[in-house]
Amino acid sequence: MKRLLRVSFVLVFVLGFAVIGVAEQPRKGGTVTWSVHSSPPTLDWHVTSARATEVYVGMYVWEGLTAMDAGYQPQPMLADSWEVSPNGLKWTFHLRKGVLFHNLKEMTSEDVVASFKRYLEVSPRKSILAPVSDIVATDKYTVEFLLKSPLAMLPYICMQENAQPVIHPKEIIEGAPANELPAYIGTGPYKLGEWIPGTQIVLERFDKYVSRDDIRDGLAGRKVPYLDRIVFKSIPESQVRLAGLLTGEFQGSQPLPGDYWDQVEQAPGVHPVSYTDMKPFVYFSTHENAITKNPKLRQALRIALDMDEIMFAATNDERRYEVNPDQLFFRGQTWWSETTAGVVNQKNIELAKKLAEEAGYKGERIRFVASVTSFHHRRPALILTEQLREAGFNVQLDLRDWPTVAKVLYEPEKWDMWYARIVFFSPNDLEQLKAGGFDSPEMQAFLDMLNTESDPGKLQQAVEKLKRDVIIEQVPLMTFGDMFGLGGVSDKLKGVQKSYFHPLWNAWLED
Numbered sequence: 001m002k003r004l005l006r007v008s009f010v011l012v013f014v015l016g017f018a019v020i021g022v023a024e025q026p027r028k029g030g031t032v033t034w035s036v037h038s039s040p041p042t043l044d045w046h047v048t049s050a051r052a053t054e055v056y057v058g059m060y061v062w063e064g065l066t067a068m069d070a071g072y073q074p075q076p077m078l079a080d081s082w083e084v085s086p087n088g089l090k091w092t093f094h095l096r097k098g099v100l101f102h103n104l105k106e107m108t109s110e111d112v113v114a115s116f117k118r119y120l121e122v123s124p125r126k127s128i129l130a131p132v133s134d135i136v137a138t139d140k141y142t143v144e145f146l147l148k149s150p151l152a153m154l155p156y157i158c159m160q161e162n163a164q165p166v167i168h169p170k171e172i173i174e175g176a177p178a179n180e181l182p183a184y185i186g187t188g189p190y191k192l193g194e195w196i197p198g199t200q201i202v203l204e205r206f207d208k209y210v211s212r213d214d215i216r217d218g219l220a221g222r223k224v225p226y227l228d229r230i231v232f233k234s235i236p237e238s239q240v241r242l243a244g245l246l247t248g249e250f251q252g253s254q255p256l257p258g259d260y261w262d263q264v265e266q267a268p269g270v271h272p273v274s275y276t277d278m279k280p281f282v283y284f285s286t287h288e289n290a291i292t293k294n295p296k297l298r299q300a301l302r303i304a305l306d307m308d309e310i311m312f313a314a315t316n317d318e319r320r321y322e323v324n325p326d327q328l329f330f331r332g333q334t335w336w337s338e339t340t341a342g343v344v345n346q347k348n349i350e351l352a353k354k355l356a357e358e359a360g361y362k363g364e365r366i367r368f369v370a371s372v373t374s375f376h377h378r379r380p381a382l383i384l385t386e387q388l389r390e391a392g393f394n395v396q397l398d399l400r401d402w403p404t405v406a407k408v409l410y411e412p413e414k415w416d417m418w419y420a421r422i423v424f425f426s427p428n429d430l431e432q433l434k435a436g437g438f439d440s441p442e443m444q445a446f447l448d449m450l451n452t453e454s455d456p457g458k459l460q461q462a463v464e465k466l467k468r469d470v471i472i473e474q475v476p477l478m479t480f481g482d483m484f485g486l487g488g489v490s491d492k493l494k495g496v497q498k499s500y501f502h503p504l505w506n507a508w509l510e511d
Helices: 007-013 053-063 110-123 238-247 258-266 297-305 307-315 349-358 373-389 402-408 427-434 443-451 456-472
Strands: 031-034 067-068 075-077 078-083 090-096 132-137 144-148 190-196 199-203 231-234 252-256 272-274 278-283 366-371 394-401 417-422 478-479 482-490
Touching: 031 053, 031 110, 031 278, 053 190, 053 231, 075 078, 090 110, 090 297, 110 132, 110 144, 110 252, 132 478, 238 258, 238 482, 252 258, 258 482, 278 307, 278 427, 278 482, 297 349, 297 478, 307 373, 307 482, 366 402, 373 417, 373 427, 394 402, 394 427, 394 478, 402 482, 427 443, 427 456
Parallel strands: 031 231, 031 252, 366 394, 366 417
Antiparallel strands: 067 075, 078 090, 090 144, 132 144, 190 199, 199 231, 252 482, 272 482, 278 417, 278 478
């Protein structure tokens, strides 16, 4: 049995946004080739929660009204400032002037309005903007969101990782169906040069990029595109990613299995980077035809699991994970607590069988979908399947390529369990608990409260109630712990933030 990660290690890496200090002088030029394990299923960020879309293209090409800093808080990006009316029914965003799209057209309020209106038509997360009755451009650089009811989390929504409402030119985004953008044009520091699905993405420096001046971290603040070109190569085989890093073919490789740490650390010219990565999780489908629609059966499945073993399978190194008592948040996040500790890592097969019997389970097939192309998806999914079968559950594991798995998420009638990884940056992100079709009065009451409540103490109380009433009792998902990811970076690549986003603006190649 693998042991828990030392708390001291957890505290060092929990937020993973620390900037690597450098004394060298930045320089322009050069190409960075970064090998990754997966390829985006789409480049239409309005409609996808796939991390590959964000990290390998989205955050370079597009920007939102706000951006996430190292503390997971919204900061100005395309908007310079914003305010809300006393009754909470009108938000006003004041845009930066002189910001250029990649086609050299200035971004104005018309582009913001068109982008949000299209988001409200096509995004699977459009319900988070349900209180919005209209979006109006009151002048060239001012946008008003008119609301039917308060929406206190709007600045958080504008920066969210999953299906972010980023801004496109009006002539590109207006009327564009989901996944059918006529061009990929944003305001970001890099523009799209080439996309070969399943193979590579090439980003080219946008020489006319208009950066913010404020120095921040995370995804906020000043961005300087020093590099001429960034190439993200999709390499499913982890040993090939490692070999390319060690030979200098790649200046970065991420993610790598945890058992590669020693090789990367000892190799000349490269160094390992560790960061808080994600929470491996399983969504349960609550579709009317899903065997997992019964919450007692979902409780039974969670109670049966040895989460230590699953997390070790995901990382292959006991130093690279923690079985976190909080099912939703990392240690160090404002919303972390031990409220859900009692349902974590129970490994109680007898109780699982008893609850399954009470739920009326009679050995029906449980359809489990996971990615075959990613080691930290495939290996834990195999262990999880084995554990549940040993506990008497008829689990059928369906391993597919990641783009297919990402699409299947939005068809909860086709699966019962779905494995991936997730981060909840703020209470607003908990809307994603409904991804498997889940809903309940308690869940809806929490989401309704988010629209009106901005007091931190009351928000904390509401999050704790959600953990008790929804996560413990209703089990829309279960998480297994926190992963600490491993990447490798060339010593010649300077200024890279130590986070799973690894943004490469403000990074440069040494002579």
